[in-house]
Amino acid sequence: MSALALPETSNPALAPTEDPIIVLQEVSRVYDTGRVVVPALVGVDLTVPRGDFLAIIGPSGSGKSTMMHVLGCLDRPTSGRYVLDGTPVDELDDDALAALRSRSIGFVFQSYNLLPRTSALENVAAPLAYQGVGHRERTVRAKAMLDRLGLGERLDHEPTELSGGQQQRVGIARALVTEPALLLADEPTGNLDSHAGAEVIDLFHELHDAGRTIVLITHDPDVAAVADRQIHIRDGRISV
Amino acid sequence: MKLSDLLGLALSRLGTGKLRTALTMLGIIIGVASVVALVSVAQGATSGINSRLESLGTNLLTVNAGGSVSGATRGAFGSATTLTLDDATAISKLAGVAGVAPELSTSALVVAGSENETTTVIGTGPDYPLVFAYEIWQGSFLNQASLDNDLRVAVLGATTADDLDLGVSAIGTDITIEGYPFRVIGILQAKGGTGFQSPDDEVLIPLSTARTLFVGTTSVRSVGVSVASAKQMETVKSEITTLLEQRHDIATGGTDDFTIADQSQLLSTTSSVSTLLTVLLAGIASISLIVGGIGIMNIMLVSVRERTREIGIRKAIGARGRDVLLQFLIEALVLSLAGGLVGIVVGVAISVMIALLAGWAIAFNPLTIAVPVIFSLLIGIVFGVWPASQAARLDPVVALSYE
Numbered sequence: 001m002s003a004l005a006l007p008e009t010s011n012p013a014l015a016p017t018e019d020p021i022i023v024l025q026e027v028s029r030v031y032d033t034g035r036v037v038v039p040a041l042v043g044v045d046l047t048v049p050r051g052d053f054l055a056i057i058g059p060s061g062s063g064k065s066t067m068m069h070v071l072g073c074l075d076r077p078t079s080g081r082y083v084l085d086g087t088p089v090d091e092l093d094d095d096a097l098a099a100l101r102s103r104s105i106g107f108v109f110q111s112y113n114l115l116p117r118t119s120a121l122e123n124v125a126a127p128l129a130y131q132g133v134g135h136r137e138r139t140v141r142a143k144a145m146l147d148r149l150g151l152g153e154r155l156d157h158e159p160t161e162l163s164g165g166q167q168q169r170v171g172i173a174r175a176l177v178t179e180p181a182l183l184l185a186d187e188p189t190g191n192l193d194s195h196a197g198a199e200v201i202d203l204f205h206e207l208h209d210a211g212r213t214i215v216l217i218t219h220d221p222d223v224a225a226v227a228d229r230q231i232h233i234r235d236g237r238i239s240v
Numbered sequence: 241m242k243l244s245d246l247l248g249l250a251l252s253r254l255g256t257g258k259l260r261t262a263l264t265m266l267g268i269i270i271g272v273a274s275v276v277a278l279v280s281v282a283q284g285a286t287s288g289i290n291s292r293l294e295s296l297g298t299n300l301l302t303v304n305a306g307g308s309v310s311g312a313t314r315g316a317f318g319s320a321t322t323l324t325l326d327d328a329t330a331i332s333k334l335a336g337v338a339g340v341a342p343e344l345s346t347s348a349l350v351v352a353g354s355e356n357e358t359t360t361v362i363g364t365g366p367d368y369p370l371v372f373a374y375e376i377w378q379g380s381f382l383n384q385a386s387l388d389n390d391l392r393v394a395v396l397g398a399t400t401a402d403d404l405d406l407g408v409s410a411i412g413t414d415i416t417i418e419g420y421p422f423r424v425i426g427i428l429q430a431k432g433g434t435g436f437q438s439p440d441d442e443v444l445i446p447l448s449t450a451r452t453l454f455v456g457t458t459s460v461r462s463v464g465v466s467v468a469s470a471k472q473m474e475t476v477k478s479e480i481t482t483l484l485e486q487r488h489d490i491a492t493g494g495t496d497d498f499t500i501a502d503q504s505q506l507l508s509t510t511s512s513v514s515t516l517l518t519v520l521l522a523g524i525a526s527i528s529l530i531v532g533g534i535g536i537m538n539i540m541l542v543s544v545r546e547r548t549r550e551i552g553i554r555k556a557i558g559a560r561g562r563d564v565l566l567q568f569l570i571e572a573l574v575l576s577l578a579g580g581l582v583g584i585v586v587g588v589a590i591s592v593m594i595a596l597l598a599g600w601a602i603a604f605n606p607l608t609i610a611v612p613v614i615f616s617l618l619i620g621i622v623f624g625v626w627p628a629s630q631a632a633r634l635d636p637v638v639a640l641s642y643e
Contacts, residue, residue: 074556074636095560102558113553113640117256129245130558174557 019086021181021213022048022071027080029066029236040066042236044080048215050181053208055216055227056238063236068186068217073101085181102130106175110187112167114159114174120146121155124173131178145173149203165196172203183207183214189223201226241563250571264539265579267532268619272583272612274528277590278521284595284602286514293507299338300371300503301465301477303331303484306496321459322488322497325447328463330487332367334479336472339367341464342447346454350443352404352415359400360442361417363450369428371464372439379411379426386425387446394422398430399440417443420453473504526615532579533619540572540627551631552639565632572624573617580616584609 024046031038040063048054058064069075070082073089076097082089085104092100106127107113114123121142128138146152149169159167168188175183185204189197205226208214216227224230232239254261305323328342344363349356362368366383369376377398386393394415396406404415410424422445431439451458467476477500484498485491544551551564588604595602 069637072556074640095562098555098558098560101556107556109640113549113556115550115553126554127557130241130554130560130563132242134242135245178558 020047020049021052021085022046022215023081023083024070024077025081027070027077027082029063029070029075030078040236041070041077044236044238046231046238048182048213050213051208051211053204053214053216053226053228055218055224055230056233057218057221057224057230058233059219062233064217064219064233065186066236067233068184071182071215072105072107072184073097098130102127102178104181106178106180106183108168108171108175108183108185108188110190112159112164112171112191114167114170116160117158119156119158120151120162120170120173123159123170124177127174127178142173142177145177146170149173163196164192165199168192168196168200169203172200176207181213183212185214185216187218187220188216189220190218197223241559241566243566246563246566246570247574249567250574253571254574260539261575264536264575265582267535268529268576268579268616269532269583269586271525271529271532272580272616273587273590275522275525275612275615276584276587276608277594278525279518279608280587280591280602280604281594281600282514282518282521283605283608284591284600286511286518287603288601289510289514290507293503293510299467299470299473301467301473301480302501302503303327303463303465303480304499304501305459305461306498321457323460323463323484324458325451325460326458327484327487328365328460330483331463331465331480334476334483336468336476336479337465338468339370339466341365341368341371341466342460343462343464344447344450344455344460346450348418348443348454350400350404350415350417352406352410352413355404357400357403359403361450361454362442362444363447363455364444365447367466368444368464371466374431375429377427377429378408379424381426382444382446387448390448390452391446392420392422392449393425393446395426395428395444396424397428397438397440397442397444399438400443401427403441417445418454470504473502477502529612529615529619533576533623536572536575536620537623537627539575540568540624541630543571544568544627544631547631548634548639548642551634552636552642555634555636556640561632564634565628568628568631569621569624572628573620576616576620576624577613580613583616584612587612 024044027041027044027046028039029041031040044067056064056067066075070077071084073084076090084100087100087104089097089100115126118126121139124142124145125138128141133141143152143155146155149172151166151169151173154162154166154170157166159170162170168191172188188204189200192200201223204214204216208228214227216224218224230240303323305321325342328340331337332340341364346361347358348361349358350361364382365387366381368374369381376395379395381395382393385391394417396404396410401407401410406413406415406424406427411426412423414421414423416422428440447460465476465480467473480500481496485494485496488497490496554564554567591602591604594600
């Protein structure tokens with residue numbers, strides 16, 4: 001167990017910014033199975049300013065997945081304070097959490113997680129449907145987003161008819177279509193060959209250059225290297 | 241998510257697994273079809289019996305001659321000869337009696353031109369159409385003058401007229417009954433009803449003529465009595481009993497040589513029996529509907545399990561619990577409602593087939609259609625809510641990592 005207790009002032013993860021998109025203060029997430037108590041996150045402090053491109057690196061079992069779930073509002077911290085895009089998360093009920101996810105977060109998953117038997121266009125339009133956007137408008141917006149990611153010719157293809165790289169680009173289009181404040185990517189290149197992986201990384205660079213805030217979670221230092229800033233996570237604690 | 245989007249989602253999902261959708265709907269289809277078919281057949285039978293009973297005449301009391309008694313032996317019903325034409329005349333003078341139709345009947349050969357038929361010939365009086373609820377289709381009915389003068393005139397039942405090939409032009413022509421010439425003066429409107437002892441298969445002649453030519457006695461087999469209003473049925477019935485007991489010298493409480501049948505009693509007994517039959521059949525059929533509903537629940541539970549990951553994805557991209565709940569609930573509703581509609585079509589088809597093959601009457605009323613539809617919707621809700629709420633309550637983290 002390597003608990004690195006660095007002085008707060010020297011921790012770049014806590015660098016003061018104006019209107020940060022993510023603020024974690026003393027966040028812990030403990031799994032209590034009844035027989036064993038497993039601390040997955042321990043006293044995590046983290047601030048992510050807007051426009052940041054942050055990589056969170058950690059081996060499996062480091063608490064990286066829990067970090068992703070908490071940041072993505074899929075899970076709530078056991079203790080501590082999490083403010084996402086100006087909204088304190090710990091005060092929200094399930095529906096409000098879903099609304100916050102819908103509004104502020106775009107997920108990119110390792111295994112793409114596209115809706116099965118659903119066309120690329122409908123996959124990308126789905127988040128808009130949950131926002132209550134009408135059929136015509138969401139079709140236009142989804143189509144435009146797929147066009148931008150070079151999938152304009154694949155609108156009617158279902159996930160099984162697309163290559164891994166194409167599926168991941170559909171996944172990124174789906175994450176971006178709602179114009180979220182935060183793009184949260186969990187091992188986005190993990191299932192891709194090096195060529196397709198490089199394309200996705202290039203895409204992330206473009207998005208970052210366009211001003212997007214991106215948090216990339218990975219175990220791979222080479223992937224993490226593309227980010228502006230890296231923090232390490234180990235045994236539920238973070239370090240630079 | 242908008243309801244229209246959720247509906248689209250449910251329809252496209254059901255469209256991708258057509259075999260499973262069809263098999264799931266089958267339970268509801270069978271349930272609804274059997275409810276519709278059984279209830280419409282039962283109601284058809286009921287309304288057939290009722291209309292048949294009503295066509296016998298409303299507010300009708302029938303006074304029947306009892307069995308003759310000689311020594312210790314009681315003769316057949318109607319064999320007593322104590323009920324006479326004079327009794328009928330006396331009854332007609334009672335208050336509350338609207339009409340009296342004594343009947344003398346015999347079976348006789350009727351010949352018209354080259355056609356001939358053996359049918360029931362009834363001697364009666366002018367009140368017969370009133371008492372037994374007949375309408376005159378052509379010509380006129382027997383009048384008092386025809387009775388007073390023993391005229392040889394006849395009124396034909398619709399079926400008899402048909403069998404003898406007599407139509408509108410037959411009025412005023414002659415037929416023979418057991419060789420005696422009779423003039424046809426009228427043809428009755430058909431009452432309907434088929435089979436044994438059709439009410440339309442008869443020839444009516446003046447009572448006096450029938451007695452002179454065919455029966456040779458003053459006693460009658462039965463007297464139909466039409467009571468002015470339904471409320472007076474009981475009073476008139478007891479008045480007739482008292483009157484006839486007096487006339488036949490029977491002590492009050494003694495054994496009557498006549499019986500009085502009450503149409504309304506028969507009607508209410510029959511209708512309560514057939515209501516029971518309908519409820520019973522509908523109940524049995526409803527069991528299959530419930531079984532169909534459990535089938536839907538089973539499939540929905542499997543479906544929620546299979547699509548756990550999909551549910552996780554939907555939640556991650558912004559679906560609220562309500563969206564997921566409605567998505568699955570609407571799927572169950574579409575399944576059950578579609579099954580219900582197909583079931584109605586199948587049920588109607590089966591009833592029509594039964595009607596054609598067995599010759600039974602069937603009856604559809606709006607309730608027969610509406611109730612199964614509402615019932616199948618309810619089944620969709622009842623058996624869909626549990627799987628849907630399971631889906632809605634799934635933890636997104638758990639659902640996303642479900643393999």
